[in-house]
Amino acid sequence: MKFRLLAGASSSLLLLTALLTACSSGSGSGGSDGEGTSELTVWLMRDSVSAAFQKEFTDAFTAAHPDIRLKVQIQEWDGIGQKVTAALASNDAPDVIEVGNTQVAQYAQSGGLVDLTGKKSDLGGATWLKGLAEPGAWEGRQYGIPYYAANRVVVYRKDLFQRAGVDPATIRTRQQWLAATRKLNTGDQQGIYLTGQTWYALAGFIWDEGGDLAVQDGGRWKGALDTPQALAGMRFYKELQALGKGPKDADEANPPQAEVMAGGKVAQIISVPGGANVIAQHNPGLKGKLGFFPVPGKTADKPGAVFTGGSDLVVPAASQHQDAAYTFIKELTGDTWQKKLALAMSYVPNKTSLASAVAADPGAATMAVGAAEGRATPNTPGWAAVEAENPIKDYMTAALTGRDMRQAAAEASAEITRAMNTAS
Numbered sequence: 001m002k003f004r005l006l007a008g009a010s011s012s013l014l015l016l017t018a019l020l021t022a023c024s025s026g027s028g029s030g031g032s033d034g035e036g037t038s039e040l041t042v043w044l045m046r047d048s049v050s051a052a053f054q055k056e057f058t059d060a061f062t063a064a065h066p067d068i069r070l071k072v073q074i075q076e077w078d079g080i081g082q083k084v085t086a087a088l089a090s091n092d093a094p095d096v097i098e099v100g101n102t103q104v105a106q107y108a109q110s111g112g113l114v115d116l117t118g119k120k121s122d123l124g125g126a127t128w129l130k131g132l133a134e135p136g137a138w139e140g141r142q143y144g145i146p147y148y149a150a151n152r153v154v155v156y157r158k159d160l161f162q163r164a165g166v167d168p169a170t171i172r173t174r175q176q177w178l179a180a181t182r183k184l185n186t187g188d189q190q191g192i193y194l195t196g197q198t199w200y201a202l203a204g205f206i207w208d209e210g211g212d213l214a215v216q217d218g219g220r221w222k223g224a225l226d227t228p229q230a231l232a233g234m235r236f237y238k239e240l241q242a243l244g245k246g247p248k249d250a251d252e253a254n255p256p257q258a259e260v261m262a263g264g265k266v267a268q269i270i271s272v273p274g275g276a277n278v279i280a281q282h283n284p285g286l287k288g289k290l291g292f293f294p295v296p297g298k299t300a301d302k303p304g305a306v307f308t309g310g311s312d313l314v315v316p317a318a319s320q321h322q323d324a325a326y327t328f329i330k331e332l333t334g335d336t337w338q339k340k341l342a343l344a345m346s347y348v349p350n351k352t353s354l355a356s357a358v359a360a361d362p363g364a365a366t367m368a369v370g371a372a373e374g375r376a377t378p379n380t381p382g383w384a385a386v387e388a389e390n391p392i393k394d395y396m397t398a399a400l401t402g403r404d405m406r407q408a409a410a411e412a413s414a415e416i417t418r419a420m421n422t423a424s
Helices: 051-064 080-088 101-109 158-164 174-184 199-208 228-241 257-262 275-282 322-332 335-345 352-358 362-371 383-389 391-400 405-423
Strands: 002-004 015-017 038-045 068-075 096-100 145-151 153-157 214-217 220-223 268-271 290-293 306-314
Touching (some): 051 068, 096 322, 153 275, 228 405, 257 275, 268 275, 322 335, 352 362
Antiparallel strands (some): 145 306
16 A cells, blocks of 8 residues: 655655556566676656655666666556556566555465565565565565555644643653643644544554454454454544544545644644645645654553555566566665665655664654554455445444444444455
8 A cells, every 4th residue: 555645745645545456668677788788677656766866776776786777667656556467467577566565465466476585584574664564475475575664643733732731752652642632622723633534543543452454264354343452443533533623424635634734723633744744835834833743552662553555666477687676676675775765755764673764854753663563454455345445434434423333343344354355
């Protein structure tokens, strides 16, 4: 699952794009370029690297590996799934493709990817972010190599917190978060703006309770919103959501929550850090007044679980230069270039051991704290069908508007079960 709203990208718009299809610019990996030189074709996605970073990396890679002629082709997110699917089924595939982390299983199931399990140790896999590494695996084998991550944090108004006597550094648990939000919820000021269908936030609360959105039972996937743990997560969501005036029948894009916060009457939202840039664009008076802290956990010993969006790198089985493809992946996902990429793009590096690389970037540093507890949606190709229908959103609205929560959860779980197994 890919999303874009990055701390360093002032013109970004929130993009939560399910990658259901894949990539082709009409140019494959090509053959030998003479003199023993291989032409390596790489597909990277729009905005995953800046032009300056791409040039710096390409120049350094070419100098270090003169036998590899690197050809990077930037792809658009719109329609990318169909392009990747077509490329993996062809004999003229690129050598490396950037894909959304939660879509690796779909492509691996097709048999079109190279198994990179044996490379995990060499690539430092012991410290990979779980939210990238786990969805990059399929049936116990590693096909996707973690590239970079992004996740949600709490974006807050420094001035409103100070006026209410709330120190964000002291908000370590959910109960402390609720107490602080109540203090901020005065008059026409909303302590938090949280819509009724922000289901990625709900997923984190469910994970903190030890539950999940769906689980495997006897080799078959089934919805799990009606478990005691998932219901506990929904009850917390309901309590938090009631401390603001967010619509119960819409998600954070309807209307865009950053624009709502820019109106000046909202103390905090749950967003990726780039939301702060959008807020300041719509209300320049808030520039410098926005801060970040991790989504609080159930207990103070660790932050709350968050959905990890981001990318993995895969090698098509049809690649004609698989050794060179691995060389490229090792360089781009290695510590040196991960640090440079994180600083250039305000991303979270692919390893927990590299969190300090973004220490000087408040938004990215806060993301990195949360990323240590990052998770992904159920790792199965069938999950795409769930997101297409999204019974989770309807369930949340039902639970927030007075319907019996258990019954609504059971109905949504049945819909998840049907969608996952029909698609699989």
